[in-house]
Amino acid sequence: MRLSQSFVKTLKDSPKDETAKSAQFLLRAGYLYKELAGVYDYLPLGLRVIENIKNIIREELTKINGQEVLLSTLQNPELWQLTDRWDSERVDIWFKTNLSAGGELGLAPTHEEPLTNLLKTYVKSYKDLPLAIYQFQTKFRNELRAKSGIMRTREFIMKDLYSFHTSATELDNFYQQVEAVYETIFQRLNLGDCTFKTFASGGVFSKYSHEYQTILPIGEDTIYYNPDKSIVLNEEVLNDEVLADLHVKREELTATHAAEVGNIFKLMTKYSMPLGLKFSDQNNLQSTVFMGCYGIGVSRLMGIIAERFADEKGLVWPENIAPFKYYLIGIGDNGEKAAQEFYQSHSNLSILDDRDLRPGEKFADADLIGLPFRLVFSDKTLIQSSAERTNRFNHKTELLPISKLENA
Numbered sequence: 001m002r003l004s005q006s007f008v009k010t011l012k013d014s015p016k017d018e019t020a021k022s023a024q025f026l027l028r029a030g031y032l033y034k035e036l037a038g039v040y041d042y043l044p045l046g047l048r049v050i051e052n053i054k055n056i057i058r059e060e061l062t063k064i065n066g067q068e069v070l071l072s073t074l075q076n077p078e079l080w081q082l083t084d085r086w087d088s089e090r091v092d093i094w095f096k097t098n099l100s101a102g103g104e105l106g107l108a109p110t111h112e113e114p115l116t117n118l119l120k121t122y123v124k125s126y127k128d129l130p131l132a133i134y135q136f137q138t139k140f141r142n143e144l145r146a147k148s149g150i151m152r153t154r155e156f157i158m159k160d161l162y163s164f165h166t167s168a169t170e171l172d173n174f175y176q177q178v179e180a181v182y183e184t185i186f187q188r189l190n191l192g193d194c195t196f197k198t199f200a201s202g203g204v205f206s207k208y209s210h211e212y213q214t215i216l217p218i219g220e221d222t223i224y225y226n227p228d229k230s231i232v233l234n235e236e237v238l239n240d241e242v243l244a245d246l247h248v249k250r251e252e253l254t255a256t257h258a259a260e261v262g263n264i265f266k267l268m269t270k271y272s273m274p275l276g277l278k279f280s281d282q283n284n285l286q287s288t289v290f291m292g293c294y295g296i297g298v299s300r301l302m303g304i305i306a307e308r309f310a311d312e313k314g315l316v317w318p319e320n321i322a323p324f325k326y327y328l329i330g331i332g333d334n335g336e337k338a339a340q341e342f343y344q345s346h347s348n349l350s351i352l353d354d355r356d357l358r359p360g361e362k363f364a365d366a367d368l369i370g371l372p373f374r375l376v377f378s379d380k381t382l383i384q385s386s387a388e389r390t391n392r393f394n395h396k397t398e399l400l401p402i403s404k405l406e407n408a
Contacts, residue, residue: 198234
């Protein structure tokens with residue numbers, strides 16, 4: 001990316017209506033554009049970050065035989081009426097619209113109903129199960145309060161995985177596989193040391209479900225953990241009965257703020273039964289399919305990663321999530337030429353700041369945009385056929401031969 005050709009410009013001032021550090025920097029650095037409260041556009045840099053997060057998740061779900069689809073956002077009320085989730089009095093987050101020809105549609109807040117209905121066409125026998133089907137989809141939820149930038153929005157990108165099984169035991173086994181995969185995903189997203197599987201309310205499905213909560217000062221949730229963080233509870237289930245179940249004492253727990261990044265539920269037959277998803281078992285008897293669902297907020301993850309790693313100067317992206325690896329700056333005619341040459345052979349890894357600005361302004365934008373490494377080419381560095389490389393994480397600067405930069 002050549003900044004001189006980019007339609008996006010960095011902004012000097014933080015938006016007054018955004019309080020989260022991540023939201024301020026993502027908007028100033030040109031990753032996002034805010035349409036209105038809780039609604040954001042993803043600009044070229046932001047879209048690259050989203051795709052990098054998706055690819056990490058996709059790689060791990062492939063290991064448990066996940067099959068990727070893309071379902072429609074527009075929802076048929078008839079399906080949701082069968083599960084008693086169409087009435088806005090019962091589910092108050094719907095966005096609904098009237099059709100010109102008559103009738104009503106909804107914008108999907110989740111996809112249990114349509115996928116379950118779809119599989120009635122394809123699942124006939126126990127030989128067709130188990131299945132794990134997932135998508136990256138834009139969801140719509142009419143949140144009362146949109147806040148903290150892309151950490152709580154009315155339109156967001158979600159990875160939703162659904163599993164389908166012949167028995168509760170088979171579901172339990174797959175649930176454990178997803179737990180292990182989620183641990184790997186959050187490790188790869190550089191959140192492994194601060195993200196914990198958390199006991200939460202199971203609602204109508206089970207006594208407990210599990211959330212994945214990332215410790216974050218501006219997080220909306222309050223979680224409680226024991227000294228070694230082997231037991232973590234959402235405040236909503238902190239009561240004497242739960243403490244007794246988990247063999248933990250209230251005084252052993254420490255409270256902290258956190259942000260939910262994922263959740264996993266054993267749905268059992270909650271949706272498959274009213275929607276009629278059945279299979280023929282080994283005795284040729286009709287049985288109801290068991291289900292699980294497993295979500296990760298992709299756009300929320302982008303906001304949480306930005307919030308967790310940003311410093312006073314701007315964003316600080318981990319290398320495997322960053323939109324590019326290098327931010328290139330040339331100083332002087334020779335330095336600009338060297339930066340251009342490096343960019344031509346590394347354009348897939350680099351942003352070239354070829355704008356007609358002073359070096360100090362370019363350095364400030366390099367910090368704001370937050371790529372892992374800033375490379376400066378100048379007469380001083382070129383004497384040694386080198387470039388000055390500065391690590392955005394630790395601010396360490398070193399002189400490296402240009403020929404070795406690709407492997408550095």
